[in-house]
Amino acid sequence: MRLKVTINGEPRTADDVWEGESLLYALRERFGLPGSKNACEQGECGSCTVYLDDTPVCACLVAAGQAEGRAVRTVEGLAEGDELDPVQEAFVEAGAVQCGFCTPGLIVAAHDLLRRVERPTDPEIREALAGNLCRCTGYEQILDAVRLAAGKNR
């Protein structure tokens, strides 16, 4: 099938998409956007989190065809040119990035949290990001990053 999606503000088209492909597969293998990660491909780890029409979703759980005609914003669409988004900047500064495989999904999830809640408490951060697994950091420096980014929001 042919797939038409707006990705990070740009209209994109892919041909010969198999109906069983996920949005994650389409982003990674057809649109050259591998920033959204393939850690579990069953909605448990959050590393493929993207905005679909402004709602964060696990791209692995969305069929590519479900994104037809809709707008997707991925981790690659957060920075403004050379300038990192404040959430991205905070992750790097706080040491929240080790292997980094969870980082794109966590950054999108944290970005969404900080849009909704300007100054989240620690329990709010933990609850909001509990769907994003990280195996390297034990989450302490991810909490630091979100607190830091919340401060930068101001």
Next chain:
Amino acid sequence: MTAPTTTTLAGGVGSSARRPDGALKARGEFAYSSDLWHADMIWGTTLRSPHPYARIRGIDITEALRVPGVYAVLTHRDVPGANRYGLERPDQPVLAVDVVRYEGEPVALVAADHPETARRALGRITVDYEVLDPVTDAEAAVHGRVPALHPDGNVVRHVRVRHGGPDVSAAVVVSGEYEVGMQDQAFLGPESGLAVPAEDGGVDLFVATQWLHVDQSQVASALGLPLDKVRLSLAGVGGAFGGREDLSMQVHACLLARYTGKPVKMVYNRQESFFGHVHRHPAKLYYEHGADADGRLVYVRARTYLDGGAYASSTPAVVANAATLGAGPYDVPNVAIDCWGAYTNNPPCGAMRGFGAVQAAFAYEAQMDKLAAALGLDPVELRMRNAMAEGSVLPTGQMVDSPAPVAELLDRVRRKPLPKSTMDSFDLRAMPGGVANTTHGEGVVRGVGYAVGLKNICFSEGFDDFSTARLRLSIVGGEPSVSVRTAAAEVGQGLVTVEQQIVRTELGVRRVTIAPADTGVGSGGSTSASRQTYVTGGAVKAGCAAVRARVLRLAADKLGVPQRELALLDGQVRGPDVTVDLADLLGDEVIEETVRWRHRATEPIDPLTGQGNAHVQYGFAAHRAVVDVDVELGLVRVVELACAQDVGRAMNPQAVLGQIHGGSAQGLGLAVMEEIQIADGRIRNPSFTDYLIPTMLDMPPMDVDVLELADPHAPYGLRGVGEPPTISSTPAIVAAIRAATGRELSRTPVRPEHITGT
């Protein structure tokens, strides 16, 4: 004159310099092994055995070859070189021949134009299996009551440690049987890579691994190619924790690429990943501790069985650790430990963070608590009375010749203020059971537990453990710049950051680039055993010394000043009456030095007594865990984890904390949730739905003290950091649950039914 040889340039050793790859990773632009793409690329997949143990009567690939879009279907007949590989022993087939020894063993390969085409073709391969009864009990496998799975029997290795006298007795004796479940590394980036056939008949492989050169030699052997025809480059690695020491898809992708003449990408999904790498050895441990009436340890006797599964992997070295470190960080005059690693038909087990020390610590720390109870002593007091210190002698007869602040670490975590009762500021999210709303405090009991552990750092037992660094100093855009090239794998721990820091400190050069790691330079050794900052860091430091000597020689010649009067500082060569910028001194000249660096040598252990100077260095960490347990439902919430660890020198304090936090989290997982559940040789939970790793809601705040007591034998005095926190975290948490519940809890991970007794 005695010139200072290091500078205080920003971003040097001891600073929390930023990762050079941090921004790329945060942007989603860092290329991991599963992100690679090549024009004309096709996809490889693996057919795996559905049986833990079976004879293969025949394989029919005819129907699979008929699937449109399929380029190749390969079996063992297509392996051109040795169809046997392994980290320490070549006992594992690249593709099974006439027998499969574990569920998930690779049997055939398919390459196709789309992963779905390949998956469908796998379904059309017919394998005729004669199913056999699997051997699933390691202890039974060792003692010969079952069929031999390999020609030399089922014992991979037996290590005996005999220290002091054999027939001592003690006033107070405690014993116990302990069990550790099978843990998974659960790195997030799946096994993956891209193999590209080359015009010279060789192959270029881009892959996520922990040791490029050991992969290279195994791949070349299986392909029947000389080493220089198999070139490996490190792709982005999404975590490792030991699970990438063994080969997974490396040979398979190269075989398919050579057979089809096309670039082949292979990416495991999460379920396949559970079958595609080795796990932490499950263990059964029998311990007896004897002490005098004052609580001084008189003896430790232990028998430990580690289930190595179907193939050897790194089991021999894991056995050595569990045996030689089996008495813990204590002075014990009499030790008799036997540790066996067994072949079974369970999933193969090998390296995971903590590597044999984790299993032993769960048992010896439970024993220390039991002993304290028998003596009526405080558990921390008992540990401090027996704590190893610098000058202590291990059960191997090896003297500890650098700081070993075991008592201080315990004292530090003990003195930290305890967290307040959760009921002081009620929040459902802080309750055991969390937002499942299972309790508002009824039935919730608090417990506190302590543990301390030790881990050998770097490779042991006489292994020639070295790393190689190539440094290139040149003037780029009028500014001195150093490029560092090694084959050492950055897997997330931050080696690339530390390499930059070392160069900045040693040479005073701000601009340091880290070249991609590949086999075009000498081996960096494995990214394991907490060794890379020590060994590759040591190689980079030595490389800097070689470059500095060249610069000063050049300056001495040009300036006519004796070399000994010159120093390289902050990008300048300075002498008594002269200062010259590196840029002016070097001009177009390039200084390149390649250095191979080793830590001090170790020795093998005696096969009968386990005696020998087998280890290079030890890392120590202590934890205090505070838990709330819902004793009615058996649910646990870890309220706080306090940790103290000696790191010798905090090369990058932020990264050190990150290692301690992350290691503690993996220990928490093993304490309360993480286990690959095996029944009759089969994995019952190969997914992140059923194999649970800690989330941000499961992890408590961690209060960490970092000590920096220099090891005089190590570069900068540093001590490997990654593994020690994983070792003491688990027993501290389980001790806290015991304190809360009064249950014996001799098995980890602790399940709800162990707490409720139902």
